[in-house]
Amino acid sequence: MQKKYDVIIPGGGLAGLTLAIQLKRAKPDISILILESRDTEAATGAHKVGESTVELATHYFREVLDLKGYLEEFELPKQGLRFFFKTNNKEVVEDRVEFGTQKKLTVLSHQLDRGTLENYLAKHAQELGAEFILGARAKEVNFSTEGHELIYSKDAEDIKVIGTWIADATGRGSLLKRKMKFQKPMEHHVNAVWWRLTGEIDVDDWSENTKWKTYLEPKLRYHATVHFMDKGYWVWVIPLGSKNTSIGIVADPAVHPFEEINTYEKSLAWLEKNEPLCYKMLKPRGEGDGLMDFRVLKHYAHDTGRLYSSDRWGVTGEAGAFLDPLYSPGSDFIALSNTWLSDLILRDLAGEDIVLRASIYEQSHLSHLENWIPIYQNKYLLMGNTQIMLIKISWDWAVYWSVPCLLFTNHAFTNLKLLKDLFAGPTSLGRKFGELNKRMQDLFLAWQQYDTEIFSNSYIDAFDAKFLKQFQIDMLIQYEPKELMKKIADNMVILENVAAEIFRMVSAQAKGTPEDMNVAPYSIGLDTMEDTTEKHKTGLAPDAKIKEDIQELWLYKKKIMA
Numbered sequence: 001m002q003k004k005y006d007v008i009i010p011g012g013g014l015a016g017l018t019l020a021i022q023l024k025r026a027k028p029d030i031s032i033l034i035l036e037s038r039d040t041e042a043a044t045g046a047h048k049v050g051e052s053t054v055e056l057a058t059h060y061f062r063e064v065l066d067l068k069g070y071l072e073e074f075e076l077p078k079q080g081l082r083f084f085f086k087t088n089n090k091e092v093v094e095d096r097v098e099f100g101t102q103k104k105l106t107v108l109s110h111q112l113d114r115g116t117l118e119n120y121l122a123k124h125a126q127e128l129g130a131e132f133i134l135g136a137r138a139k140e141v142n143f144s145t146e147g148h149e150l151i152y153s154k155d156a157e158d159i160k161v162i163g164t165w166i167a168d169a170t171g172r173g174s175l176l177k178r179k180m181k182f183q184k185p186m187e188h189h190v191n192a193v194w195w196r197l198t199g200e201i202d203v204d205d206w207s208e209n210t211k212w213k214t215y216l217e218p219k220l221r222y223h224a225t226v227h228f229m230d231k232g233y234w235v236w237v238i239p240l241g242s243k244n245t246s247i248g249i250v251a252d253p254a255v256h257p258f259e260e261i262n263t264y265e266k267s268l269a270w271l272e273k274n275e276p277l278c279y280k281m282l283k284p285r286g287e288g289d290g291l292m293d294f295r296v297l298k299h300y301a302h303d304t305g306r307l308y309s310s311d312r313w314g315v316t317g318e319a320g321a322f323l324d325p326l327y328s329p330g331s332d333f334i335a336l337s338n339t340w341l342s343d344l345i346l347r348d349l350a351g352e353d354i355v356l357r358a359s360i361y362e363q364s365h366l367s368h369l370e371n372w373i374p375i376y377q378n379k380y381l382l383m384g385n386t387q388i389m390l391i392k393i394s395w396d397w398a399v400y401w402s403v404p405c406l407l408f409t410n411h412a413f414t415n416l417k418l419l420k421d422l423f424a425g426p427t428s429l430g431r432k433f434g435e436l437n438k439r440m441q442d443l444f445l446a447w448q449q450y451d452t453e454i455f456s457n458s459y460i461d462a463f464d465a466k467f468l469k470q471f472q473i474d475m476l477i478q479y480e481p482k483e484l485m486k487k488i489a490d491n492m493v494i495l496e497n498v499a500a501e502i503f504r505m506v507s508a509q510a511k512g513t514p515e516d517m518n519v520a521p522y523s524i525g526l527d528t529m530e531d532t533t534e535k536h537k538t539g540l541a542p543d544a545k546i547k548e549d550i551q552e553l554w555l556y557k558k559k560i561m562a
């Protein structure tokens with residue numbers, strides 16, 4: 001007789017394993033089968049890409065899955081994202097504009113060695129009672145109201161199992177997406193290559209300048225996800241808990257063709273030309289140079305038409321969609337998917353009708369994705385514009401912390417009333433949030449032709465902008481649903497004022513409009529002087545505190561370091 005499970009999860013990577021743990025924690029007697037096609041343990045140091053977490057996923061791992069103990073013992077703390085921008089002299093790291101905090105962050109995140117992590121998660125899921133089979137490749141799913149049949153192969157034999165639910169976590173294998181043909185192209189064409197080196201690499205060691213070295217608290221550069229950036233690309237340096245280092249190049253082929261980076265040798269030659277200091281510090285040092293692997297991924301972004309069905313199937317992680325790694329959001333989307341999918345599964349197994357919920361969760365996820373696309377689309381072309389990137393990154397953090405993070409830490413994504421109040425209707429806060437973000441992302445593109453200066457020798461701490469620091473800290477506060485709605489509404493007012501102030505500065509620089517003009521946030525766009533004055537005359541007046549904050553991020557009045 002075929003074995004029957006409540007949930008079958010093809011794909012035992014990050015998404016599948018965390019989904020199993022989340023379900024088991026909520027309902028210990030739920031029966032789960034996880035099928036993983038890899039037939040051995042994951043390799044420490046050089047398993048998969050996706051080694052940096054940000055705040056939403058960190059909350060998921062630490063609080064929802066209760067992985068604090070593991071993360072603190074075996075993985076590294078992460079001290080945010082740190083950027084080094086374009087200069088005329090990339091040989092000297094302290095000559096670059098550096099963007100990162102000077103003090104340890106209050107809100108935690110982690111750098112992950114994916115091999116160590118996935119081995120631990122597989123062990124933990126089994127301790128909680130899930131079955132986990134290595135060397136098991138899911139081949140076919142036949143849907144039925146009596147229970148879905150899944151066929152997998154193991155040791156050259158086909159085995160049939162029945163699952164009330166199928167949760168596809170096969171990553172780019174995309175089992176269900178292929179079967180049901182709900183693939184969707186994503187209009188965002190960027191490529192990535194990456195490799196791991198044995199040993200620790202600390203960017204602090206890349207200069208002898210003691211003032212530069214001691215300008216911030218110790219180890220903040222080492223524990224950050226470090227980005228070296230210029231037009232069309234960024235290079236990452238990420239430390240791993242296994243004492244190895246991950247290096248990657250992410251590049252828009254319109255500026256840096258894939259064929260220039262798609263082998264290790266070509267990547268080194270590309271670094272020598274575009275990031276000479278990185279080349280010097282990362283190049284092979286002879287026999288046994290510590291190269292652990294080298295991987296490439298062409299056009300990594302992909303979209304999906306479906307995610308969750310009341311017919312008792314769903315997809316999670318990269319089996320659904322993937323946008324861009326710039327802000328390390330992959331695990332955030334896993335946290336969101338697993339939260340929606342596990343809620344549907346648990347309610348359905350408890351006998352609840354989930355038709356409406358499945359549809360609302362799917363729409364919420366798809367529109368969340370839609371709101372996030374403009375953050376990345378065409379933006380690699382701005383990566384050589386330091387001033388624009390400083391403002392853009394700060395804006396992107398502001399929108400991320402003030403709304404989605406706060407909603408996630410407050411369990412709002414499964415609260416139907418809150419979702420309806422926030423997102424239903426054309427004038428809802430959620431719709432305004434999406435529209436305001438889109439306006440700003442378009443403004444950054446339009447600004448490019450007016451921002452021509454190359455800056456150097458400056459340090460910008462994002463948390464000198466007080467609204468940003470506050471948004472980040474506030475995501476840890478728990479609110480009652482009513483208070484949460486009020487908090488989101490208050491945050492939207494701050495975002496509108498931030499948008500207005502950024503626009504005032506940009507429009508003054510580009511079009512010569514007054515720095516104290518009123519601004520209507522939902523009409524932001526670089527127009528002629530006459531149109532601007534007309535459109536914005538009944539808009540928001542300047543807010544002195546926000547103005548002060550934006551000035552902190554304004555390099556034209558830069559802070560010289562040394």
Ligand SMILES: Cc1cc2nc3c(=O)[nH]c(=O)nc-3n(C[C@H](O)[C@H](O)[C@H](O)COP(=O)(O)OP(=O)(O)OC[C@H]3O[C@@H](n4cnc5c(N)ncnc54)[C@H](O)[C@@H]3O)c2cc1C
Pocket residue numbers: 010011012013014015016035036037038048049050051052053057136137138139169170171172173174175192193248250297300316317318319325328329330331332334
């Ligand atoms: C360049 C780049 C950088 C990134 N950086 C970050 C980052 O810093 N932070 C972050 O959070 N995310 C990052 N990501 C995203 C991150 O890699 C993914 O979100 C994450 O790995 C997806 O996990 P997953 O479990 O969905 O897929 P995977 O990790 O790919 O797991 C899928 C599993 O399914 C198995 N499988 C496949 N087909 C079958 C089958 N038919 N049967 C059984 N098993 C199967 C595979 O062996 C695999 O183990 C990055 C992505 C890219 C491309």
